[in-house]
Amino acid sequence: MQTLPGHGEPITCSGPHYDRAKEAKEFDETKAGVKGLIDSGVTKVPRLFIHPPQNLHNLSPDTDGAATGLQVPIIDMRGYQDSRREDVVNDLCRASETWGFFQIINHGIPVNVMNGTLEAVKQFHEQPEGVKREWYSRDNAKKFRYYSNGDLFRSKAATWKDTVYFDFSSGAPDPEAVPLICREPVFEYERHIEKLKKSLSELLSEALGLDSDYLGDIGCMESKRFVSHYYPICPEPELTIGTINHSDASFLTLLLQNHHGGLQIRHQNQWIDVCPVPGAILANIGDSMQLVSNDKFKSVEHRVVARKAGPRVSVACFLVPGETQKSKPYGPIKELLDEDNPPMYRETTFTEYFGFYLSSGNGLNGESVLPHFRVSESK
Numbered sequence: 001m002q003t004l005p006g007h008g009e010p011i012t013c014s015g016p017h018y019d020r021a022k023e024a025k026e027f028d029e030t031k032a033g034v035k036g037l038i039d040s041g042v043t044k045v046p047r048l049f050i051h052p053p054q055n056l057h058n059l060s061p062d063t064d065g066a067a068t069g070l071q072v073p074i075i076d077m078r079g080y081q082d083s084r085r086e087d088v089v090n091d092l093c094r095a096s097e098t099w100g101f102f103q104i105i106n107h108g109i110p111v112n113v114m115n116g117t118l119e120a121v122k123q124f125h126e127q128p129e130g131v132k133r134e135w136y137s138r139d140n141a142k143k144f145r146y147y148s149n150g151d152l153f154r155s156k157a158a159t160w161k162d163t164v165y166f167d168f169s170s171g172a173p174d175p176e177a178v179p180l181i182c183r184e185p186v187f188e189y190e191r192h193i194e195k196l197k198k199s200l201s202e203l204l205s206e207a208l209g210l211d212s213d214y215l216g217d218i219g220c221m222e223s224k225r226f227v228s229h230y231y232p233i234c235p236e237p238e239l240t241i242g243t244i245n246h247s248d249a250s251f252l253t254l255l256l257q258n259h260h261g262g263l264q265i266r267h268q269n270q271w272i273d274v275c276p277v278p279g280a281i282l283a284n285i286g287d288s289m290q291l292v293s294n295d296k297f298k299s300v301e302h303r304v305v306a307r308k309a310g311p312r313v314s315v316a317c318f319l320v321p322g323e324t325q326k327s328k329p330y331g332p333i334k335e336l337l338d339e340d341n342p343p344m345y346r347e348t349t350f351t352e353y354f355g356f357y358l359s360s361g362n363g364l365n366g367e368s369v370l371p372h373f374r375v376s377e378s379k
Contacts, residue, residue, distance in 0.1 A: 020048065021153070023046070027048055028138075028148070028152060028153075033125075034160055035230065038233065043235050044235060049157060049239070049240040051156070055157070056238070059241065072274050073091065073094070073103070074103045074277060075091045075095060075104050076105050076106050077104055077105065077106045080203065089203055089207050092203055097297060097298065099267060100265075100285045100297070101285075101300055101302070103282050103283075105279060107196055109193070113189055117182075117186055117256060120182035121182055121228045121230065122311065124179060138150075143167040143173035144177050146165075157240070159241055160231060160241065163230070165226070165227055166226040168224040170223075172190065189256075190317075193317050196254065196281070197221060200252065208293060208296065209336070210335060210336075218325075219328070220319075221251050221320070223322045224319060226316070226318075227318065228316070229242075230313055232310060233308055234310075241305060242262055242303075242304035245303040246302070247369075247370075248284065248286040249350075251289045251292075252283060252285065252289060253284045255281065255284070256315040256317075258314070260313075261273055264303055265301070271303075284300065285299050287299045291331070291332070291345045291370065292333050294341060296336065303366075325350070326349060326350050328350075330349070331343065331348070343375060344375065346373055346375050348373055353369070
């Protein structure tokens with residue numbers, strides 16, 4: 001048995017009288033997160049974090065993608081504005097259709113900016129408990145918040161990570177609303193991501209066979225939210241998981257990660273390690289992009305395994321419609337449809353889609369939300 005910091009009640013890893021709601025409440029009230037458990041010296045994964053067998057199926061932090069000849073595509077953006085634009089567009093098209101994931105190099109974001117952002121997030125999480133506790137919140141209205149497990153009170157089992165959230169949906173937050181330790185590095189990184197977002201919007205439009213300004217004009221990637229995860233070392237990684245298998249609701253996700261692996265994607269019915277590439281930004285197609293592309297581009301299931309090595313640090317930027325476009329209906333792009341390629345999905349707003357994504361438990365049990373929005377003829 002292990003004891004949560006600041007509480008006398010033990011967390012048992014088995015037994016018929018386990019009260020999950022009580023344990024979740026006590027864990028949350030510590031405001032110390034999973035990092036607090038590690039700092040307190042736990043050597044066993046508390047019951048709250050132990051997942052059912054179906055979540056741990058084929059769970060191995062040592063999947064050797066290289067041995068199978070399978071590796072997430074690496075796309076070199078060098079020369080995308082002139083001599084190599086057609087090559088880059090073609091590479092993006094192939095990767096989006098077949099993998100749904102790709103690592104981008106020569107994207108224009110300085111390495112020192114990327115490393116500074118990862119280090120700032122890491123330093124925030126590794127501050128003394130009492131210093132970071134004041135930022136702990138589950139208030140969705142806050143532009144910055146620190147928490148552990150956003151779905152703590154709804155999920156079947158907690159995941160082995162803590163999170164800091166930056167809301168850039170309406171521009172940069174008030175600087176005073178963000179801790180000094182990570183304020184400037186993340187703000188600087190966001191300015192570079194804005195430029196990359198615009199370039200990728202044009203390139204992906206062309207990869208769909210559309211005018212370069214098409215995705216920009218429909219406002220589907222106007223808004224940015226940064227979700228920064230910290231995955232502490234785990235004493236029993238075979239019993240829990242860092243992030244359960246899921247697909248993203250976004251149109252596009254841009255991920256910055258440190259050198260500690262753990263991210264896996266489902267490809268050709270097997271889990272493949274995404275080996276971090278120094279200086280690369282990992283991009284993945286989200287559900288909303290698969291919907292508007294009428295299944296041309298694929299949103300792919302992925303997860304993060306818990307590991308004894310670490311900590312893993314990542315910063316995910318979710319690109320979604322802006323505030324004024326959230327209630328705008330999005331459906332399969334008409335220019336992509338014909339008699340041989342009828343619409344596979346009904347129109348929906350991002351607000352409706354994301355609401356169903358959360359309420360249906362996509363992030364809680366790994367089930368895809370997209371089939372719910374398919375037109376009846378496609379079922």
